[in-house]
Amino acid sequence: MLAVLSLFALVGALVATLYGASSLMAIARRATDVMPFESGMLPQQHAASRYHARWYAITILFLAFDMEMIFMYPWAVVLADMGVGAVVEMFGFLAVLLVGVVYVWREGALRWT
Amino acid sequence: MLTDLSGWTIAAVVVLGVLSVAGGIAVFVVDSMARATFALLASFLAVAGVLLAFDLVYLAVVTALMMTIEMAIMAVFMIMFMMNPAGLMPMTMVHNARGSALTGAVAFVVLVVGIWTVDWPIGRTERPEDSTRQLGEAIMGSHMLVMLMIGIGLFATILAGTVLATARGRYDRFGADLAAKRPDDPIPGGLPR
Amino acid sequence: MPEAETAAAAWGVLPAALLVTGVALGLGWLVAAVDRVVLSGGGGAAVLEPVRSSVRLLTEQRRTTLAPDRLLWRSGIAAVPVLAVLSMAVVPIGGRTLWSSSADLVWFNAMEALLWAAVWLVGWGPNAIHALTGGYRFLAQGLAYELPLMFSLITVGVGAGSLRTADILSAQAGLWFVVSMPVAFVVFLASAAAFAFWGPFGAPTGADIAGGVTSELSGVDRLLVEAGRVIFLGATAAMAVALFLGGGSGPWLPGPVWQLLKTVAVVVALVWAGRRLPVLRPDRVVEVAWTVLIPVTLVQALVVAVLLLSGFYAV
């Protein structure tokens, strides 16, 4: 705990040092204020807009599947003590989710819109 | 109860607790969807830090892991569907400020009164050597039924979410009789079908 | 019992943390140097190039763009190297990890998962179209690599019956895990390339979007993101050695030397193989990841679970 905290502090200090070193060594201390790069043209609109992610359907599948990780890590630890029953239960659980994956795949939701 | 904890732990819990509340408040103060989302993530990470201070490593780390991924995905949707994602225009994150303030104050009072008046049970059991193992034993043993129910629930979520989220289904891809050899998709994927 | 074996306990907290940071920088340098050698087609002089680039970036002016989200941008930039070094907390150095808990593997996983936020923020911050596209590409790629990576980590946990790096190392005293879990090993290394957005999974920084998330970064900002990438790759290579290649075990030579040799070998193999491939675009990878990789890694986990119950791993 303390070890992680000190590592965090150390690397934080390292990052701060790099910023400090940069402000000492950099040819110009102030950041140059530029227009966003748009391959030689000036941008016509703000890029930070309502970005249309093409894979939003996959996120639902992902989140549902991801939830089950909470169970699977502890499951790995106790597997040896629990025996065959735990294997059957966990993979039965996963099999149900994989049926969901097959359904999603057939509906084409794994492809971008 | 508190006496089990070292002074450092208590200090960490207090600081992180304040941070998490501050993050929660920031969600409603900032006027950008991206900042609101990541203020919420900061709040969750502070909670993970509290759990870590209590030496509940697995819960702490899994909180950080899940919440980061979920907030990143939430950011996608917040920015996709909400107005003014970057906060470049002036806007406010709250509606019905008076009513919600009242509701919030009442809920706060109820909870605080509850916390200080309930006769909390005192933990008699020894702290486990390995809380991850204990969690695994609970999940695979006495709480297996819960897990199975969650499995079915997640399956239903996948199906329902996909049906609701997608405008196209298999009949659009393979034709009315599902006879097409290759699906008709706007962007091809990595597999032939 | 294993608490006493952490590096922090053995050498003191601060020296151990310093050592871990130093090793992290060394690993980052190693990856960057090997990458440069492979990219430039040979030439041993390329090993100095990472140092040269770092100094150049330190002397370079920083940039800010029109109406950036400065707070989120800078947090994302700083988070990338910080997370990379923090992931080293559970990577064994000379047989000892800086920190040991009952969930070391999850810690490693979580540090990498926090990149989802960090990299996206680096892309979102500058309010520029190429960077923004890169940030979203990283999330899309995350949907593909995250679960296979988790399954491969869990497979290791099943084999060792523990999520603690020290236990995993001792569980491989008889046989390296790579023998019984080759799929998990390959998936783990491929995921490393994916979360470090490098090589065949470099779409978030692709040349087709002018460098993607890094396209608006100059000076120390660019240095931090690039350093985070290579440190993450190096940390994952070192972790792969611990999880699959028996850590420091080997004849004749002392453990740390073996560990170093194996790590260098893994880095060289990873970079060499990664640079032989073009970028695999996320829109193609996602479908294959879900329909092929996840089932395959699950079968791998099942095989290991059955082997465990049949007493294959003498725990």
Next chain:
Amino acid sequence: MDLSRRLRAWALARPRVLIVDAPGTVERRWAVEAELDRRGWPLAMSPADTDVLLVLGTPGPQLALAIDVLWSQVAQPRHRVDLRATTDLHHRLEETLHALGAATPKEHVDGALPARAGAGHSPEGTDDSTHEGMEHSRHEGMDHSGHEGMDRAGMAGMDHSGHEGMDHSRQEGMDHTAMGGGGHAGHHMHHGGEVAGLPMAETAPDRDGLALDVLRVSIGPVLPGWPTGLLLRADLQGDVLTGAGLSWVDATDDGSSPPADVHPQRAALDQLASLLLVAGWPTAARDARCARDGLASTGQSELATARRRAARVARRVRRSRALAWTVRGAGHLPSERGSAGDGDVLDRVRRWCDVALGADGHVPASPASLDEVAAVLEGTELGTARLIVASVALDRSAANTEPEEARA
């Protein structure tokens, strides 16, 4: 002081170079890239990644504006080289190193570095010739462009940024942009006005039934692995392009001059190199460049080596399953013109490989028309669009290759 200067000189010994090749300078670009590869100077991806901006030939007015915008986006230390001939290439690059290493902030701010003999521009672009170039550009841009608004915006920005003005007068520059854009983009105005001088994106329905923001973007004229001077204007819905329109900047319709007669094998290798760069395969791109450069040599043994190298890279690309998997199915061009440009990106890549192999007397695939390519880009994702453009031969056969000289 001296130490930090020497440190900087050492650190900048392998600067990253952004090449802008004006029309008609293909062979010069090859020579420059060969020299850069030999020296181990990496090619830059974007202005943020750039130390040296290397301009080949004489850019037309619109390209000159784009170069000025790019130059304003490069962080210090930086150096600009205008290379009109490759005869003194070695000398000019050495000079570049010297200028980069010697640069100090004060000199940069004052623009006090002496203009070097033969250089059209001082490193800071503040000498007279640059000014004249900009004045000239303004007129040309106004006269010949279908997008006056944006060109004026570019110019307005440049009035300031040419003098490091981006540091202190962005706000002012942006006001100009807004005014310049007002003429042709008046419909932005109803959309809640502007923030920091730029309008917000607009909303439009999409093919998947959502109505989200669409972003007007320009891809080109200067990008890595992109034909310099090609300008793709499109709406981006997420990363999907709609309403794509392709044009050449500085295109004039006063007759067409045939493209320069270049070595077909070298041209094919060059096309492969830029395509492989876009496809994210830098090692193969390097090999293709290397083979292309070797084919220019006169010695028999070097030539044989280069041929072997070309064959190796062409075979490697042709057989790569990963490349086939990642580009397959993209960019089907209509095949009414027979064999030349039809098929998808993968087919075209393989045809380039055949030409690069030099085994048969194939001519390079005949150039596709801009409208045809733009039609294929419709509805593709940004990465795919880049691959499609990189896979077709586009030349400025309808455009004048040296507009300034032609008009002069």
